[in-house]
Amino acid sequence: GQQVMQIPQYQHVQEGEDFTTYCNSSTTLSNIQWYKQRPGGHPVFLIQLVKSGEVKKQKRLTFQFGEAKKNSSLHITATQTTDVGTYFCAAANDYKLSFGAGTTVTVRA
Amino acid sequence: SQTIHQWPATLVQPVGSPLSLECTVEGTSNPNLYWYRQAAGRGLQLLFYSVGIGQISSEVPQNLSASRPQDRQFILSSKKLLLSDSGFYLCAWSRTGGNYGYTFGSGTRLTVV
Numbered sequence: 239g240q241q242v243m244q245i246p247q248y249q250h251v252q253e254g255e256d257f258t259t260y261c262n263s264s265t266t267l268s269n270i271q272w273y274k275q276r277p278g279g280h281p282v283f284l285i286q287l288v289k290s291g292e293v294k295k296q297k298r299l300t301f302q303f304g305e306a307k308k309n310s311s312l313h314i315t316a317t318q319t320t321d322v323g324t325y326f327c328a329a330a331n332d333y334k335l336s337f338g339a340g341t342t343v344t345v346r347a
Numbered sequence: 348s349q350t351i352h353q354w355p356a357t358l359v360q361p362v363g364s365p366l367s368l369e370c371t372v373e374g375t376s377n378p379n380l381y382w383y384r385q386a387a388g389r390g391l392q393l394l395f396y397s398v399g400i401g402q403i404s405s406e407v408p409q410n411l412s413a414s415r416p417q418d419r420q421f422i423l424s425s426k427k428l429l430l431s432d433s434g435f436y437l438c439a440w441s442r443t444g445g446n447y448g449y450t451f452g453s454g455t456r457l458t459v460v
Contacts, residue, residue: 269446280437281391283448326390330446333379333398334406339390 242270242329244338251317252346259341261310261327269330270303270310275340276323319345349374353438353452360459366411366425368455370438373419378440380421381449382413385435397421398443433459 243262251257261270269288273281285294287303287310294301298321300313314321324340353370360366372378382394393406395413403413410429414422421438435456439449 271446271448273449280451280454281449283450286446286448288446328449333441334381334393334396335449336393337383337391342388 241265242267242327242336242338244327244341246341247339249341249343250346251321251343253317253319255317256313256315257317257343258311258313259325259343261312261338263308263329266307267310267329268307271328271330271335272301272310272312273326273328273337274323275326279323281326314343317343317345319347321345349440349450351438351440351450351452353455355455356453357456358458360428360457362430362459363427366423366428366432366457368423368436368438368457370421370423370452371419372421372440375419375440375442377418377443379443380415381439381441382421382423383437383439383451385437385454387434391437395423428459430459433457 245260249257271286272284274284275281285301290307291305292303298315302311322345324342326337326340328335328337350373380397383391384394385391395405397403397415400415411425435454437454438452441447441449
């Protein structure tokens with residue numbers, strides 16, 4: 239299946255600061271999905287990007303799909319303690335999703 | 348609205364014992380169903396997926412098996428558990444006919460001792 243690499247693996251953020259996590263593939267992706275998993279919880283679907291160069295926003299979260307459809311990013315502004323968790327990108331191949339290893343975010347108050 | 352139920356939430360089993368984890372979906376028909384495993388602090392590994400009753404595809408050959416006896420029921424089984432089977436098992440469903448977001452169950456934390 240499609241392989242996606244996520245960086246960084248860990249992100250320690252001061253509350254109020256911005257950060258970005260990246261998802262990269264060596265092949266062109268049909269779409270990319272993003273999920274959030276809170277500590278001790280299960281992954282929750284955030285968004286799907288389909289079009290080249292697509293940008294979608296959810297409050298303080300901005301998701302972008304690269305022009306070549308080989309990379310994606312999630313940018314969070316003014317980080318809050320509620321942003322703590324692991325963010326996964328996932329690439330679809332037929333009926334299956336292949337997940338990246340995730341970026342685990344911790345927030346310093 | 349659609350809901351997904353997965354149980355039990357936690358399970359401690361001895362090595363060599365059998366396993367049966369059940370997942371059911373309500374409020375939709377003919378869903379795609381998936382079993383993932385997540386090792387502590389790691390990503391999600393796809394174990395099995397099903398696009399219909401009795402149709403099971405295995406991604407990782409192991410001592411685990413899956414079955415789909417009914418449209419909205421997905422079962423993960425093992426005849427003899429290994430220590431390496433410990434992990435967080437997640438069931439998920441998605442709509443058919445395209446790429447849709449997955450909805451995950453709350454998961455089962457399995458510890459094999």
